[in-house]
Amino acid sequence: MRPLPPPEALAHAGRLLAAHGFRETARNTRGDSLYLARGEGPERLRLSNHARTPKQRRIHPEVVASLVIRAPKTEVQVAALVEAALRDFAGGLARQASRLTEPR
Numbered sequence: 001m002r003p004l005p006p007p008e009a010l011a012h013a014g015r016l017l018a019a020h021g022f023r024e025t026a027r028n029t030r031g032d033s034l035y036l037a038r039g040e041g042p043e044r045l046r047l048s049n050h051a052r053t054p055k056q057r058r059i060h061p062e063v064v065a066s067l068v069i070r071a072p073k074t075e076v077q078v079a080a081l082v083e084a085a086l087r088d089f090a091g092g093l094a095r096q097a098s099r100l101t102e103p104r
Contacts, residue, residue, distance in 0.1 A: 001074045001075060001076070002074070003072035003073055003074050003077075004072060004073055004074065004075065004078065005072055006049050006069050006070060006071065006072065006073075007049075009069045009072065009073040009077075009078050010034075010047060010048075010049060010069050012075060012078050013047055013067055013069065013078050013081065013082050013085075014034060014036075014047055016078065016079060016082045017036055017045065017047065017067075017082060017085070017086075020038070020082075020086060021038045021039075022036040022037065022038045022045060023036065023037060023038070024036055025037045025044065026044075032048060032049050032050065033046060033047070033048035033049075033050075034046070034047045034048070035047075035063070038089075042062045043062055043064045043089075043092065043093060043096070044060075044062045044063045044064065045063070045064070045065050045066070045067065045085060045089050046063045046065070046066040046067070047066075047067050048066065048067075048068055048069075049068065049069060049070055050068065050070065051066070051068055052066060064088075064089055064092025064093060064095075064096065065085055065088035065089040065091075065092050066085070066088075067081055067082065067084075067085035069081065
């Protein structure tokens with residue numbers, strides 16, 4: 001199986017995430033970062049070809065997980081990255097929920 005170039009791998013990851021109930025809610029102006037949501041909450045999963053900067057982390061706290069693909073990947077590798085991103089997203093939701101329920 002030939003590796004997919006990063007744009008194709010990102011598109012494949014987007015399709016796999018859509019199969020898990022995610023939908024696109026925003027994209028940056030260059031089109032290299034997509035923000036995906038599942039459900040009606042503000043939490044987002046970011047799909048991109050580059051990591052977030054500290055400034056982006058401050059400005060967009062709604063992003064609880066990111067999936068970054070910079071190099072060619074096979075479909076199997078993309079599927080593994082998607083599974084990891086789904087776990088990260090679930091973990092981010094759990095962390096947010098625990099912060100909301102912690103006594104102050």
